[in-house]
């Protein structure tokens with residue numbers, strides 16, 4: 451049975467038709483800024499490639515992994531786990547202890563130079579902090595990233611340090627780039643949008659190259675514009691209509707949230723266009739100011755959240 455047929459059967463069992471899958475691929479295609487005609491090619495590539503992925507979790511809250519496995523259409527998270535070969539992930543794998551560590555080392559050796567290393571979580575750099583299976587997290591990170599085709603940091607913590615690196619930062623937590631001195635692809639957010647993680651891998655599979663990055667190593671297709679640039683409350687901002695308090699008439703009527711502490715003008719991300727929860731909504735549409743979670747020094751630089759700066 452061909453890979454496409456297996457995928458088709460698995461998708462069907464989960465109530466996802468080939469048509470829905472192609473629709474999902476259309477969303478990825480649009481996110482990447484590719485022509486709509488590429489959607490079929492993206493779908494074919496996703497059903498055929500199945501690259502090996504090692505997902506490492508360091509100093510984090512597991513929100514990024516939760517976001518990934520609960521992505522978009524019903525059960526599409528499971529489907530993606532069929533499309534990529536997620537060979538190691540402490541969060542969802544059945545193996546534990548020595549068996550899990552063997553899987554990690556075997557996968558990295560067998561797929562040397564070809565697998566994607568996805569990391570969520572910052573790296574503690576002070577001695578005595580952050581151990582997995584008796585090894586410092588930083589040693590594991592060095593070992594595995596040195597064998598990967600590319601390292602993709604998902605979430606604010608892996609990309610820029612995030613909450614673990616907020617003051618007083620007792621563990622000396624740093625971003626993967628800063629802790630290891632390596633080049634990574636950063637997909638920040640708390641959590642980041644899964645579509646941006648998948649689109650980055652699809653870009654590599656379909657186009658054979660990694661996406662263009664900004665000066666903070668974020669894919670330009672997702673982080674090329676600010677939240678403010680594409681916000682649907684922008685007309686209110688330009689017109690001088692601001693919500694003053696949560697629940698007031700301006701807030702309920704969709705006025706700008708700047709005076710409630712919105713950090714949209716200084717935050718680069720595509721939340722207004724890709725949205726969350728099956729594309730239903732996103733924080734500002736739901737009435738919550740942007741908290742700037744995809745920027746460096748989120749948390750320290752962006753707090754207090756509900757105060758205009």
Ligand code: SF4
Pocket residue numbers: 677678679681682683684685687705706707708712713714715734740
């Ligand atoms: S709500 Fe935020 S992002 Fe939207 S227009 Fe106002 S300041 Fe800009």
